[in-house]
Amino acid sequence: MKYLHTMVRVTNLEQSLAFYGQALGLVVVRKNEYPKGRFTLVYLAAPGEEQAQVELTYNWDPETYTGGRNFGHIAFAVENIYATCTRLMDHGVTIARPPRDGHMAFVRSPDAISIELLQQGEPLAPAEPWISMPNVGSW
Amino acid sequence: MKYLHTMVRVTNLEQSLAFYGQALGLVVVRKNEYPKGRFTLVYLAAPGEEQAQVELTYNWDPETYTGGRNFGHIAFAVENIYATCTRLMDHGVTIARPPRDGHMAFVRSPDAISIELLQQGEPLAPAEPWISMPNVGSW
Secondary structure, three states: OEEEEEEEEOOOHHHHHHHHHHHOOOEEEEEEEEOOOOEEEEEEEOOOOOOOEEEEEEEOOOOOOOOOOOEEEEEEEEOOHHHHHHHHHHOOOOEEEOOOOOOEEEEEOOOOOEEEEEEOOOOOOOOOOOOOOOOOOOO | OEEEEEEEEOOOHHHHHHHHHHHOOOEEEEEEEEOOOOEEEEEEEOOOOOOOEEEEEEEOOOOOOOOOOOEEEEEEEEOOHHHHHHHHHHOOOOEEEOOOOOOEEEEEOOOOOEEEEEEOOOOOOOOOOOOOOOOOOOO
């Protein structure tokens, strides 16, 4: 038995690829278009860790997606949580829970999927601008 | 960067451990109780694949969890999809989308988290009782 992926639905594939790809740092492993079903599937994963994936389902006919409390978040370990959060901010992503402790941060995808970031190994030394950065909304 | 886990919230830890553990076949990797925060975290994973986990969050003070469309499902590859579905049924789990094709099935957790099961490698030969088993609900 093996974990394959967590699937999330996205309203805008371009925005979602910018978020999960350029901003978060995942890489596209596979992309399949299904014209008959009118949907596209994109599989992303951490570089070099292609077996554990996030699957984006993009339905070509517009739908609005809201969240529910039974799902919590998807978590990734990152090499440098400050570098990851800086890159996310550079792409316009709000850091909902900044890494004030050098250890943990939360952001949300364009469709409000909560993403947890955890510093690999020991926490980094607390540093600005993170120490002074307030929480924004929920995550 | 590395995928760590997908977190879901559960209203009943015992029922959820029966579902994700005995019925689905994941094993408990770690369990932590937080009396001050009044919650318990349980991490499960496929046997021998402990790095990619499902995190169950059990809040001791009752909450009701509903689903949202932005989250889709969590997917696992299984060695024998018929054996997995039989075990799930033996534990009272409804097979929402039976593996009529010997390839794919869907079930839902006690908190309506959708779980996709995919046969590893080639699909199995179509067989009863699956061929004649109708879909139940959505997934």
